[in-house]
Amino acid sequence: AYTVSRFHLLPMVLLAVPVAVGLDWLAERYLARVPGRLARSEVAGAMLGVAVFASAAMGSLPWVARFHGPAVERSLDNLLDTLPPNAIVIGTQDILHFGTNYVQGALGKRPDVAIVTTPQVGLGYYRARVLAKTGVDLSVLVGAHEATPSVTIAELMVATGRPVFIDSFQANIAKSFPIYPYGAVFRVLPRGTPVPPIEELFAMNKQLFARMRFDYPTPLEETIEALDEVVKSG
Numbered sequence: 001a002y003t004v005s006r007f008h009l010l011p012m013v014l015l016a017v018p019v020a021v022g023l024d025w026l027a028e029r030y031l032a033r034v035p036g037r038l039a040r041s042e043v044a045g046a047m048l049g050v051a052v053f054a055s056a057a058m059g060s061l062p063w064v065a066r067f068h069g070p071a072v073e074r075s076l077d078n079l080l081d082t083l084p085p086n087a088i089v090i091g092t093q094d095i096l097h098f099g100t101n102y103v104q105g106a107l108g109k110r111p112d113v114a115i116v117t118t119p120q121v122g123l124g125y126y127r128a129r130v131l132a133k134t135g136v137d138l139s140v141l142v143g144a145h146e147a148t149p150s151v152t153i154a155e156l157m158v159a160t161g162r163p164v165f166i167d168s169f170q171a172n173i174a175k176s177f178p179i180y181p182y183g184a185v186f187r188v189l190p191r192g193t194p195v196p197p198i199e200e201l202f203a204m205n206k207q208l209f210a211r212m213r214f215d216y217p218t219p220l221e222e223t224i225e226a227l228d229e230v231v232k233s234g
Contacts, residue, residue: 091167
């Protein structure tokens with residue numbers, strides 16, 4: 001809901017130029033009534049601008065604070081904490097890419113896990129990073145014009161012998177390899193490998209989710225609390 005509610009930011013950017021022109025017009029009218037020396041003061045103009053925008057921002061702080069929870073960080077913590085040693089995760093999502101950079105780099109958690117973000121492999125520095133983390137050279141994909149490059153990436157990663165996982169956006173890989181749900185991701189098996197029986201998968205995932213932390217308020221809890229207040233008020 002928070003993301004959807006911020007869709008207004010793009011039209012705000014598009015309107016920035018006409019709004020700036022309007023503000024210039026208002027400023028000229030205002031400064032015409034101000035003594036000449038003060039009107040020419042850049043410091044006074046900057047302070048006025050900061051004061052206006054700070055006042056507007058402070059009014060929205062309580063609303064913004066409601067969305068500043070640890071849900072995203074906790075989800076990545078849960079993912080990394082439940083993966084086996086030296087796992088490789090192939091994904092697409094920005095949250096997985098940037099979020100794990102933060103959790104692994106800034107917080108120092110699970111540096112043994114390699115995250116491979118498929119849209120980034122076209123960048124030379126990123127391929128070098130993947131090579132250092134996995135020993136896999138993805139330069140074979142440069143100029144290959146493959147219809148499903150993600151499948152080739154998966155083949156190369158599976159060949160390392162390390163446990164390989166995918167996020168829920170890797171449909172091409174899911175069609176090409178046997179997979180099964182593993183906590184927040186899916187385990188990718190070498191071709192021809194049988195998938196464990198459903199009873200074993202259920203027990204395994206039950207253990208994985210038992211290790212995850214969900215110690216933060218959810219929108220559902222806030223809604224229930226709000227409804228309780230309505231009921232109490234009659």
